[in-house]
Amino acid sequence: MGGVAGPALAAAVSDSGALGTVALYKSNPDQSAALVVDTAARTRRTFAVNVIPEVAGRLLTDQVGALLASADRPLLLNSYGLLPEPEAARVLAAGHRLLIQVGTAADASVAAGLGAHGVVLQGIEAGGHHLGRLGIRELLAQYDQEPAAFVAGAVTTGADLLDALRAGASGALCGTAFVVTAESAAHPSYKAALLRAGTGDTVVTDRFSIGWPGRPHRVLRGPVTDAPQPLPATLIAWTSVMGGRRPVPRGSAAAPTAEAEGQVEQMARYAGLGCAALRTARPAAAYVAGFRAEFAAALAALRGGQPCGKGPAISTSGR
Structure with a gap:
């Protein structure tokens, strides 16, 4: 979800x-602080800030520092992958919450040891880069400890979330569904391709590794993924990254964000298996309202028409 x-x-x-999430990705300290301040100015609610330790590298310490210095309220740090212990300690000491996304039960145990308030078990159903090689249900079956486990991967409708809760999850992170919302910074053609796609239109590949090597990723199929051999x-394309125009x-x-120009269909159009349920572009608020209505209907059906209780826990992913 980087620039999206x-x-x-x-x-x-x-x-x-x-729970909305703003992604810092490879932002420098000033840019990271600006993203936090900008988000805070737009909402009075709690929001999350996403970091990716393995991509940020030496920037990570400064990104966490920018968050701590800029936050005007308790926030949630959403770490894609394990966070180094010193950074986890800084976040917790400052009174913020910590959510760590992992791809194995073993890493979930490490995250628990870091003091995470929750872990996210990312399955191979998810769009974007993968932290493991198992599906959501296999991961949930292997995880039987505190803190609460959320899931990421192919949760696009309220009924999907109910299925995940019945399998043992406490909530979900959603990414692909929010790419097509009105407030998303994704390129229009990327959004349109997601709205046309079915589950057979995604593939796990390693062909978009420049800038982030070593992680398989689920994307929409296209000329790059379908070529018999890797293309040169x-x-x-060209895009805007961190205030400057960059070649792709x-x-x-x-x-592909809205600023991208060129052969966008050959860029990394990340997409989870849940894209098959996306057929309408809506504002984020309308999507969340629809998600809640779907959840309520599915729960009522499960209970034989009995009134349902509190709504689900849902957030955007910040990978």
């Missing part, structure tokens, strides 16, 4: 009563 999950989307999701890493070689991990 910006302040506008994060604030809109939080205002809807879910020639220039295919074929095979780059960069997702």
